[in-house]
Amino acid sequence: MDQHSILYIEDDCKLAKLVSRYLQSHGFTVTHHEQGYPAVFAAQTQTYDLILLDIGLADMDGFEVFRELKQITTSPVIFMTARQSQIDHIAGLDLGAEDYLTKxxxxxxxxxxxxxxxxxKHTTPSLQNRYPAMKFGSLDINKSQMQAFIDGQSLQLTNAEFSILVQLASKPGEMVSREQLFDKTIGRQYDGMNRTIDGRVSRLRKKLGDDVNGPEKIKTVWGKGYIFMPNAWQ
Structure with a gap:
């Protein structure tokens, strides 16, 4: 089996050395960069299976690095940072990161x-291939390619956003609970407090052109979950 490759962006070289050795001992290849600009260039010239990204870099803010990376790669990104602020945590997930870990x-x-x-990342496409593409008026969801389009224009969804959209659209007009979305998208049991799904649904709505203050395409059932409205795309 091929080794998975990780692009690791961290300005604490001592920590980076320890983490890199640990991941390498578990079969990963790790490319480390201390600064954002060289890392972005590396992502332009090579494909990585995953990107591990610090926020407090010397040359540029990690959030800006994330934005640059998302213009050139679809590799999932995990923030790993010393910033413990809930605002930073939410901001990282809202940008489209797959996870946010606090050092x-x-x-x-x-x-x-x-x-x-x-x-x-690797199992979702094979699972999606079992089902045909979905179409709701102007919205097309191509599950085999993990892409969604409105009037032929790609929505540029993250893996997590696409997963949420597919789960909701697979049950049009029915409520899908926050617990179900959390379990299938995040991969662990919902604790009743985490608002990661809410943030990702909010970001998904923006990309879908839904009114965040009065959504018509993905409606909220307060305290319970969300409903995909199949007739809102005409």
Whole structure:
């Protein structure tokens, strides 16, 4: 089996060396960069299975690095940072990151999150191939290619956003609970407090052109979940 490759962007070289050695001992190839600009260039010239990204870099903010990366690669990104602010956490997930880890991180937890992210990335297309594409008026959902279009224009969804859209659209007019979305998208049991799904649904609505303040395409059932409205796309 081919080794998975990780682009690791971290300005703490001592920490980066320890993390890189640990991941390499578990079969990963790791390319480390201390700064954002060289890392973005590396992502332009080589494909990585996953990107591990710090926020507090010396040359540019990690959020800006993320925006640059998303223009050139579809590789999933996990933020791993010392920033413990809930605002930063929400901002990272709203940008489209697959996960957000606060340092210090247990090596075993980091490995588990990376493996979960890679499993979701590589197994989702094969699962989606079992089903035909979905169409609702101007909205087309191509599950085999993991892409969605409105009037032929790609929505540029992250893997997590696409997963949420497919789960909702697979049950048009029916409520899908936050717990179900969390379990299938995040990969662990919902704790009743985490608002990651809410943030991702909000970002998905924006990309779908839905009114965030009065949504008509994905409606909220307060305290319970969401409903995909199949007739809102005409």
């Amino acid at each position: 210090p991180v247990s090596p075993s937890i980091l490995l588990a999150r990376i493996n979960r992210c890679l499993r979701r």
